[in-house]
Amino acid sequence: MTGTLSFHTINGDKQAFLPLIYEADPDPAMVGRYLDRGTLFVAYCGNEPACAAVVVHISPEECELKALATEERFRRRGIASAMIRHLAETFQGRYASILVGTAEPGVPFYEKSGFVRFRTLKGFFVENYPEPVYDGGFLCRDMICLRKTL
Template sequence: MTCILSFRIITGDKRPFLPLILCADPEEAVVEQYLDQGTLVAAYCGKVPACVAVVIPVSADQCELKALATAEEFRHRGIASAMIRFLSEHFRGKYLSIIVGTAEPAVSFYEQAGFIRFRTDPGFFTRTYSEPIYDGDFLCRDMIYLRKDL
């Protein structure tokens, strides 16, 4: 199924997107800590949200991608990569860089999108979440931070 993507900044109620956001960040209490302070962007395939991203300000010159999630039926079609390109363009001029924290399985995705590793927070996932977090079969322990200049 081919679709033409359209990107929308969600300015109203963000709660309808919570189930998709929870695919990337599975603990609702953690998501609620940043959802309303961030910019929610949705990539639509027709009328269906295919991918969402939440970006929050970190400082005057840096923002952080807190969540990036693609609906299961739209995965492996380049939509998350298109979202990264959209975010880079959208936030260029507002910030100098964007950072993201992720587990080891997703590092290569971000590196291919132009991000560079700069820090690791050992034990982050076990400290922050009440239940173990898995990415596929991989038990997430350490948060790996990457940065991309905008």
Template sequence: MTEIVKVEESHKADYMALFLLADPSEKMVAKYLGRGDVYVLFADGAPACVAVVTDYGPGTCELKNLATDEALQNRGYAGQMLRYLFAVCADRYEAMYVGTSVQMIPFYERFGFVPSHRVENFFVDFYPEPIFENGVQCVDMEYLKRRL
């Protein structure tokens, strides 16, 4: 059984280990954690998937972090979280953005995201250590957008 809950401000950092699976810099996570809404998907009472959504500007929000516990991946929890966020965010926003590496684009496209824009050298300029996904170094931040 799964349940998704919005986390209170005082408990957001409790899930840092999960946030770091998607964003390896605690400093970067801390920058958006305080201004974002945090959601946790619990599977059989244990935290399985987390997400952070921030205001992105007029009528839009940004999915800043989406991570699933490594032992619980490939069970559909991230997809379940996305569908939940689409419904919740549609009450306040017209569209959602997500910034990701090129390796994750196919995942987000399965949920209706389309390419929007790119921030060149983001992962090189803002992270002290190189970040690799599936053996490929992350360089540019690829932004995708989805209507809600």
């Protein structure tokens, strides 16, 4: 990693981070459903945005990580894992748990970060996205829902 990693809550122009958010969720309509009501966090490596996460309030007990994406040149450096730790620290005491939904390729990352599977939404990506969604060449069909106790 080059430079210092710092985390910022973005209260202003969230639209500036759309290209990065679309790396995690490629459907502008889907992103539009949660971006404005969510809290956007950006990890900067030096002065460059390296990773973005959007978290929304679900209930007094739960929040949900709707998008987590790292710029390609910053991947495999632990930045997304650091973002998960930052989110856990930020929301500990405010929520009992944080949820995330991902396709099968994302499950090992989240499990390594302390998330546990609790549900599978069969056909979610096929039924809710206008175009096929791929993750590293894998055609996404089912959404795996995971929970991390805070």
